[in-house]
Amino acid sequence: MRVKKEALVLLLAGGVGSRLNILVQSRAKPAVPFGGQYRIIDFSLSNVMNSGLTKVGVLTQYKPLSLMRHLGMGEAWDFTGRSRGVKILPPHTGFQDSDWYKGTADAVRQNIDFLEKNPADEVVLLSGDHIYNMDFHAMLEYHRFKKADVTIGMMVVPMSEIYQFGAGITNDENRIIDWEEKPKNPKTNLASMGIYVFDYKYLLDSLYRDREEVDFGMHILPRAIDNDNVFAYPFYGYWRDVGTIQSYWEANMDVIRHDSSISPAEWGIRTNIEADGRPADRPPARFGNDASVDCSMISAGCVIRGTVKNSVLAPGVVVEEGAVVRDSILFADCVVGKNSMVDLAIFDKRVQIAGDAVVGSGNNHDFPNIQQPTHLYTGISLIGKEAIIPSGVTIGRNCIINSHTGEDAYPTMEIADGETL
Numbered sequence: 001m002r003v004k005k006e007a008l009v010l011l012l013a014g015g016v017g018s019r020l021n022i023l024v025q026s027r028a029k030p031a032v033p034f035g036g037q038y039r040i041i042d043f044s045l046s047n048v049m050n051s052g053l054t055k056v057g058v059l060t061q062y063k064p065l066s067l068m069r070h071l072g073m074g075e076a077w078d079f080t081g082r083s084r085g086v087k088i089l090p091p092h093t094g095f096q097d098s099d100w101y102k103g104t105a106d107a108v109r110q111n112i113d114f115l116e117k118n119p120a121d122e123v124v125l126l127s128g129d130h131i132y133n134m135d136f137h138a139m140l141e142y143h144r145f146k147k148a149d150v151t152i153g154m155m156v157v158p159m160s161e162i163y164q165f166g167a168g169i170t171n172d173e174n175r176i177i178d179w180e181e182k183p184k185n186p187k188t189n190l191a192s193m194g195i196y197v198f199d200y201k202y203l204l205d206s207l208y209r210d211r212e213e214v215d216f217g218m219h220i221l222p223r224a225i226d227n228d229n230v231f232a233y234p235f236y237g238y239w240r241d242v243g244t245i246q247s248y249w250e251a252n253m254d255v256i257r258h259d260s261s262i263s264p265a266e267w268g269i270r271t272n273i274e275a276d277g278r279p280a281d282r283p284p285a286r287f288g289n290d291a292s293v294d295c296s297m298i299s300a301g302c303v304i305r306g307t308v309k310n311s312v313l314a315p316g317v318v319v320e321e322g323a324v325v326r327d328s329i330l331f332a333d334c335v336v337g338k339n340s341m342v343d344l345a346i347f348d349k350r351v352q353i354a355g356d357a358v359v360g361s362g363n364n365h366d367f368p369n370i371q372q373p374t375h376l377y378t379g380i381s382l383i384g385k386e387a388i389i390p391s392g393v394t395i396g397r398n399c400i401i402n403s404h405t406g407e408d409a410y411p412t413m414e415i416a417d418g419e420t421l
Contacts, residue, residue, distance in 0.1 A: 006055065007140055008120040008200070009048050010111075012104055013041060013128035014061030014091070019244045021375045022384040023348060025403055028060065029243070030128035031067040033331050033349075035255045035264055036299040036314050038271045039070055040242060041128040046269040049077040051136035053124065054084030057114050059107050061091050076272040089114055103215030109207045120200050125216075127194040131251050132239035133267040134195070139233050143197040149228040150202070150221065152176065153195030155235045164241070165191035166217040168225075168232050176230045181217045190232065192217065193239055202228070238262045245375055245382070249346065252312045252329050256297050282315050290321060306336070320355070328360075337391070345381045348403065354391035359383065361394045367417040369398045376400065376418075 017029025024032065030041035048056055056079060060067060073079075074086030089111045091101050101107040108115070108125070115123065122143060124136055134153070143151040154168055162183065169178040169188045180186060196216065198206075206213075206220050213219035224230050238261045242248040254260040282301030287293070292307040301316040306323035314332040319325055322339035331349040336342055340353050343360030353359060365379030376382065376398040383389070384403030393410055395401065396417035405421055415421055 005120045007053055007122040007124050007136075007197070008115070008118050009053050009056040009124045009126065009136075010108060010115075011041075011044055011048075011056055011058045011126045011128050012107060012194075013058050013067060014064075014101055014107060016062045017129065017243060019375055020248060021245060021372060022382050022400060022403060023245075023248075023346070024063070026063060026385065027066040028062050028064055031070055032242075032248075033314055034131065034242070034248075035252060036297045036312050037273075038264060038269060039067075040131065041067065041070070042269055042271045043131050043133070043264075043267075044126050044128050045071075045077045046267070047132070047134050047136060048124075048126070049079070049270065050268050051134075053136060054079060054081075055118055055120075056085070057087045057089045057111065057118075058128070059089045059091075059101075059111060061101055061107070064088075064090065070272050072272055072274075076270050076274075087114065103218070105207065105216050105220050106214040108203075109211065112204070112207055115200075115204060123198045123200055123203050125196040125198060129243065130194065130239060130241055131262065132193075133237055133262075133269075134235065134239075136197075139195070139197055142233050143231070146174075146231045147229065148197070148231045149199050150224050150230045151197040151233050152221070152230065153193040153235050154190050154232040155193060155239060156189050157191045159186060159189045162186045162189050162191055166221070167191055170232050174232045174234065176225050176232050179222045179225050181222075193235060194241075195233075197233075245346070245380055246378055249329065249380055253310070253327075256295055256310065256312060258295070288321065291319075306338075314349075331385075344379050344397070345383060347383045348385035348387075350386045351383045351389070352387075353383075353389040354393075356392050357389050358394045359389065359399075361396050362417065364417050365397050367398060369400060369420065370418045371420045372400065 013030040017024045032040050034040050079086045167180040167188050168176040240251045242251050254262045285298045285302040288305035291304045294309045296308045297312045299315040303318045305321045306319040309326045311325050311328045313330050316333040317330045318335045320338040323336045325342045327344045328342050330347045334347045334351045336353050337355035340357045345359045369376035379397045381399040383401045387401045387405040390407045395415040398418050400420040
């Protein structure tokens with residue numbers, strides 16, 4: 001009996017993620033902080049680790065340095081040793097934009113030498129920008145039982161959201177018989193999770209067959225469904241694509257909801273605690289005599305002297321006396337000054353808001369950002385990395401304050417709803 005070779009994992013982590021706006025100005029989307037102490041990519045990497053898989057190629061492209069520092073040598077996820085490891089796979093770029101990855105299939109094709117040097121029975125192809133908990137070992141067993149060429153992780157989503165995904169129509173045996181890529185008039189609500197298992201040889205043959213096929217969802221999968229054995233692997237747990245500001249905010253709020261099905265600690269999600277400011281060395285959070293905290297995540301190194309409600313605070317955040325932080329996400333080392341208010345906002349790292357300032361003023365949540373109306377339209381305001389908000393300034397809803405904005409950049413003491421600075 002032939003011994004099965006361990007599956008090889010390819011993790012796609014090169015997308016721009018432009019809908020996350022200023023959160024991806026200086027980092028790749030999978031490197032965006034999440035849930036206080038994690039990065040988005042930690043979920044895919046931890047799922048790989050918890051499934052017993054040990055060989056991972058991470059395909060990077062857009063602003064990869066922060067992501068590469070976070071991954072290190074893979075020690076945080078036990079990917080070090082003679083037979084295991086994480087390999088960073090950048091694009092084979094020249095001087096033209098056209099030399100960069102043209103799509104998901106092109107990204108894998110450009111790294112086909114990595115595939116050939118690491119023969120396996122299957123290739124598990126993942127995205128690095130989803131929040132979920134999944135056993136890939138079970139999916140691999142399902143793939144082998146079905147004798148599939150390709151198996152696609154799929155789950156039911158509201159019909160109103162299916163236009164954002166690849167959609168599969170299946171028969172009674174879960175075989176996919178038709179495929180719609182981001183359909184405007186969908187026939188199904190069964191959405192692709194961007195998680196694939198390919199037969200190793202089948203994937204190589206597909207990549208060699210036609211170099212004009214640059215995307216899995218648009219090109220390779222529809223042809224495979226027409227000609228070969230493609231099956232849906234049904235998934236019923238928590239999974240969220242955090243590719244928009246709204247979905248990113250909602251997923252963070254899920255972490256602190258008592259009735260939510262997301263639990264990074266119970267899922268065994270790991271992060272690199274030695275990277276990015278060495279949060280492992282931070283002291284425990286401290287709380288002043290007048291501090292009030294309700295339904296929030298307070299990370300190590302935080303100092304809370306004011307009020308925090310329904311919020312996620314990364315390591316090192318300071319909330320001074322009389323300050324209120326509500327329904328917000330604050331990245332590492334932000335400072336909220338005395339008697340200031342932060343309501344429904346996302347702060348990137350090291351934002352400083354002086355005393356008596358307001359972020360999230362008024363009740364006009366429905367007035368979208370003027371420059372980016374499809375990014376900010378529910379009242380959330382974004383404050384960029386290391387921005388400074390002067391004392392007494394009031395910032396409205398759906399506003400954007402760009403990274404490194406200094407005190408002298410404010411034309412008036414009030415930034416109206418939907419404005420960008």
